[in-house]
Amino acid sequence: MELNAEDQKSHYSLLLSSMDRDFLISPLGNQVKIDELEEKTIGLYFSANWYSQCQSFTPVLAGVYNQLKQQNAEFEIVFISSDEDQRSFDEFYGTMPWLAIPFSDLKSKKSLTERFQIEGIPSLVILDPCGNPIQTEGVDLIYRYCDRAFPFTLERITELEAEERANHASQTLEKLLLTNSRDYVIGQKEQVPISYLVGKTVGLYFSAQWCPPCVKFTPRLVSVYNNLKEKEEDFEVVFLSIDRDEAGYLECYRAMPWLALPFGDESVRALSRYFNIQGIPSLIIIGPDGKTVTKEGRNLINLHSEMAYPFTQSQLLFLQEREDEEAKSYPRYFHHVGHRHILNLVSANSGGGPFICCECDEQGFGWAYQCIECGYEVHLKCVRGVDKDNPEKEHVTTVNAVCARSNGLME
Numbered sequence: 099m100e101l102n103a104e105d106q107k108s109h110y111s112l113l114l115s116s117m118d119r120d121f122l123i124s125p126l127g128n129q130v131k132i133d134e135l136e137e138k139t140i141g142l143y144f145s146a147n148w149y150s151q152c153q154s155f156t157p158v159l160a161g162v163y164n165q166l167k168q169q170n171a172e173f174e175i176v177f178i179s180s181d182e183d184q185r186s187f188d189e190f191y192g193t194m195p196w197l198a199i200p201f202s203d204l205k206s207k208k209s210l211t212e213r214f215q216i217e218g219i220p221s222l223v224i225l226d227p228c229g230n231p232i233q234t235e236g237v238d239l240i241y242r243y244c245d246r247a248f249p250f251t252l253e254r255i256t257e258l259e260a261e262e263r264a265n266h267a268s269q270t271l272e273k274l275l276l277t278n279s280r281d282y283v284i285g286q287k288e289q290v291p292i293s294y295l296v297g298k299t300v301g302l303y304f305s306a307q308w309c310p311p312c313v314k315f316t317p318r319l320v321s322v323y324n325n326l327k328e329k330e331e332d333f334e335v336v337f338l339s340i341d342r343d344e345a346g347y348l349e350c351y352r353a354m355p356w357l358a359l360p361f362g363d364e365s366v367r368a369l370s371r372y373f374n375i376q377g378i379p380s381l382i383i384i385g386p387d388g389k390t391v392t393k394e395g396r397n398l399i400n401l402h403s404e405m406a407y408p409f410t411q412s413q414l415l416f417l418q419e420r421e422d423e424e425a426k427s428y429p430r431y432f433h434h435v436g437h438r439h440i441l442n443l444v445s446a447n448s449g450g451g452p453f454i455c456c457e458c459d460e461q462g463f464g465w466a467y468q469c470i471e472c473g474y475e476v477h478l479k480c481v482r483g484v485d486k487d488n489p490e491k492e493h494v495t496t497v498n499a500v501c502a503r504s505n506g507l508m509e
């Protein structure tokens with residue numbers, strides 16, 4: 099039986115070629131025949147230079163790619179650009195060591211985006227050597243496991259997850275913070291042995307000077323820290339810097355009364371991977387037994403200040419019950435300053451859920467005031483009553499009462 103031309107094409111050329119192109123381009127500007135990808139695991143990398151998350155992921159992916167090349171892994175990446183013009187493409191592709199679909203081929207870009215239902219970038223879709231998509235969350239896998247994720251099969255990922263669970267189960271503060279060359283953390287004036295931290299509740303604070311939300315959050319954490327110290331609680335914080343240079347690190351650390359890892363310490367990157375840190379500021383709470391209590395330290399501090407301490411399930415349950423009790427006396431509806439619609443009191447059980455507060459830009463969950471019409475949502479502690487001259491005088495009293503109560507609760 100004779101095969102027709104379409105049948106003779108490999109699965110990768112069916113996927114990646116076009117009517118007038120049977121090649122991809124390389125960083126050196128060469129054309130690489132798509133047939134050469136045969137038998138390889140492929141990552142389709144959807145990305146664009148105008149998006150900061152793509153800019154920060156690309157060097158991470160490049161590091162992993164180079165490592166896999168050194169290990170002679172049968173792996174290739176193909177960049178599918180959403181850049182705005184040829185110049186931006188050239189600039190961005192100039193930072194990548196892998197292959198690409200030419201920028202001018204917008205048709206292929208469109209069909210691949212549709213075929214793999216890409217809804218956001220950066221996105222890394224992994225195809226097995228037969229061309230079947232096996233992972234759509236490639237970005238997450240690269241961040242979590244680096245080159246160890248290869249060949250990205252379900253078996254491999256299951257294995258890595260089991261290993262990760264075992265590591266977390268046997269976690270201790272020493273295992274987290276000790277390295278071969280360092281058995282201490284630093285204070286503002288001197289070195290402090292890691293043994294000083296053992297048995298305490300410890301917050302690992304990932305932060306950086308260049309990150310505005312960090313600069314905003316640090317003073318809140320300082321105030322909570324000082325209050326807990328005043329009460330002689332066994333609480334300590336260790337700063338893990340994501341700063342790009344030492345000047346930023348020093349400036350950032352100057353505002354902090356707690357301990358830190360030295361600038362450029364190798365374990366910061368490993369810990370950020372271990373805790374799967376996706377954004378900063380991030381506050382991981384380690385309990386006195388060395389196990390992770392919560393990764394939501396930042397949100398809990400924003401919601402409850404030092405009342406969140408020691409961040410345990412039982413403390414959170416206590417706070418939740420107290421809030422449920424207090425919410426019973428809150429007005430069901432009211433007018434918040436600066437919003438034209440009436441807001442509704444909601445809880446997690448009545449239409450509420452995780453949200454970003456429109457007043458303070460921080461996360462919230464549980465009780466909130468929510469606008470049914472436009473989705474505007476604020477923390478109870480962030481609502482402000484309408485102006486006294488407002489006709490809805492009846493509301494004003496209740497709203498002010500709410501503010502007083504919720505401020506008391508939150509501060």
Ligand SMILES: [Zn+2]
Pocket residue numbers: 455456457458459460476477479480
């Ligand atoms: Zn708020």
Ligand SMILES: [Zn+2]
Pocket residue numbers: 437438439469470471472473474
């Ligand atoms: Zn509204």
